Amino acid sequence: MTALNPTFAKLGVRDEIVRALTEDGKEHTFAIQELTLPLAMAGDDLIGQARTGMGKTLAFGVPLLHEITSDENRPLTGAPRALVVVPTRELCLQVSSDLAGAAKYLTVGDRKLSVVSIYGGRAYEPQVDALRAGADVVVGTPGRLLDLAQQGHLQLGGISVLVLDEADEMLDLGFLPDIERILRLTPDSRQSMLFSATMPDPIITLARSFMNQPTHIRAESPQSSAVHTTTDQFAYRAHALDKVELVSRILQVRGRGATMIFTRTKRTAQKVSDELAERGFKVGAVHGDLNQGAREKALKAFRTGEIDVLVATDVAARGIDIDDVTHVINYQCPEDEQAYVHRIGRTGRAGKTGVAITLVDWDELARWQMIDKALGLGHPDPAETYSSSPHLYEELDIPTDATGKVGPAQPAKQAKRPARDSAEKPSRARPKGTRRRTRAGKPVSGHPEGENAPKAEGADTAAADGEQPARRRRRRPRKAAAATAN
Structure with missing residues (x-):
């Protein structure tokens, strides 16, 4: 101004x-x-x-x-x-x-x-x-x-x-x-x-x-950058299994204020929110599986400062207008350059400065290079980065003694746990680290209004969460049944 x-x-x-x-x-x-x-x-x-x-x-x-x-x-x-x-x-x-x-x-x-x-x-x-x-x-x-x-x-x-x-x-x-x-x-x-x-x-x-x-x-010339010049942008090539650890360090950068974390799928948004809450961060989630009351509650908590981390699908990129968001983290690479612009546009608003960080998995590299070329960002090949990489701490000003936790687990901020998609079977309890079986589907960013909202976003794949499908077991016929057949 x-x-x-x-x-x-x-x-x-x-x-x-x-x-x-x-x-x-x-x-x-x-x-x-x-x-x-x-x-x-x-x-x-x-x-x-x-x-x-x-x-x-x-x-x-x-x-x-x-x-x-x-x-x-x-x-x-x-x-x-x-x-x-x-x-x-x-x-x-x-x-x-x-x-x-x-x-x-x-x-x-x-x-x-x-x-x-x-x-x-x-x-x-x-x-x-x-x-x-x-x-x-x-x-x-x-x-x-x-x-x-x-x-x-x-x-x-x-x-x-x-x-x-x-x-x-x-x-x-x-x-x-x-x-x-x-x-x-x-x-x-x-x-x-x-x-x-x-x-x-x-x-x-x-x-x-x-x-x-x-x-x-x-309001500006056609040659103007599509993204705010007051936003510092970083891109790192990150492994899916290390992303939560990496984000936990990023959330401890010096001078961090309200932070938004974007995912492509609603299941990933809830998963990241839950894991960060377990690590002690004040975090909430906004995505299409939450009822409207729960979404509004999370947004209100974010605006009032009750929570300072909001994990969201692209549904929130158009609807949240908070001037003091200091950091945006793309946990999953956006679909295209327009989604990237809208996501990182949550920071650097109204002339203020901000930081945008994009984590690019190996299978997302081609998509990121398309975004980088379209916007002229100059980072087509992000550096391979882990939660322990020294350059991460140096570039983002993270304290060297930062760990993956900041305190005791925080209570969930949603009023209601997300409903399951109709296509998703109830999952059974399983030991940590075992594989789960999911149905493949093409994730769709954004969630429009009410009853007419498309359901495709719920068909997020296991690959998006860094998981692999489990092998099916074949049942052997019982001997008695075999004997009867003979």
Whole structure:
């Protein structure tokens, strides 16, 4: 943040919104906000593009709140006037919280302006009651929004501002048909805004189909690095069986604050969380096998500092917006360069510094080299590294006396143990070190909303956890049975 950025007040934002933002320490705009606000507040359609963590939420949130409260010809009645569509539950909660914070001094007659979140994984009744009580701004995930709209609980005929946030993620998760149905339920006269960190061709096509001569705003030059220059990046070639030991040392680096650890599969996320808790770390997990209450509990504990390590699948990369995350650890190599950018974008936010560490197993080397080449990182062949490697301690500033434990085992932070996938058989107790038999499957990163969430992520393979399948035993026919046959 520099003094050259204009303030929200200077750009003509309502005093009530400016007051709320100032109290939250947000007086000056970021680049995407400075470029977006004048056009959005004038009612223009626009496409906003900026790196993750650079203020896209307020870039559409501030003009959205300003617009619906400044139109004297259409006073707010409690029927939805603004709709923000997001891909995941976590992002839904985050955006709702940000908008509610910016709107806390905005009133409609004798009531406060209301921001309601609508997402799957929760009971219908409280959300229906919230809509009936008055919802000026609705933030929701596609499946649940469409479901409530088709049931008649959500009326979209009065929408004057529509926002698609993280549009590329919604495309990746297969929400395009639902989004198109939602768009058809809104008036053609609405103002439309689309925001995304990346802008692939299908997103441009989508924008042309529902927007009116949109202005494409890029907050930085096309040659700018896709990752934050304030984030120091390290990559190490690590063996699967040594990764937890290695991570235990990394979590003891000097000056470490809140830390996020990313895995590709939800089973690995829970496994790593459990093992780190056994080693004394204050850790929680967020992944698709946990119910929504448990996920929200873990996120709240992470935000409040009750835990300082959060293990997550890529579901959390889009939804967690915490400015003071100091370290990101890729326990498993991301699927591609976009996943890498979104993961490490959890640190180095808002101009702060951060550290991103990627552990590359031998069978992940080709994927890592593809990511390295696409982003120009310059680390195509990471050094072979173990938990005892001297260069690890030196490069990351780990105390030389660090061990694999920091104290007694910590209690689990989840309210509910993860449910088993329907395809996974109950496992029997077995001695430590024995092999387990699993079914192969292609892991899928991310977990969208509620009932419509794809189940493929649960089909994580034993190879992803560094395990080998067990051999099947052949049963010998009983002698009696053989005798009878003869």
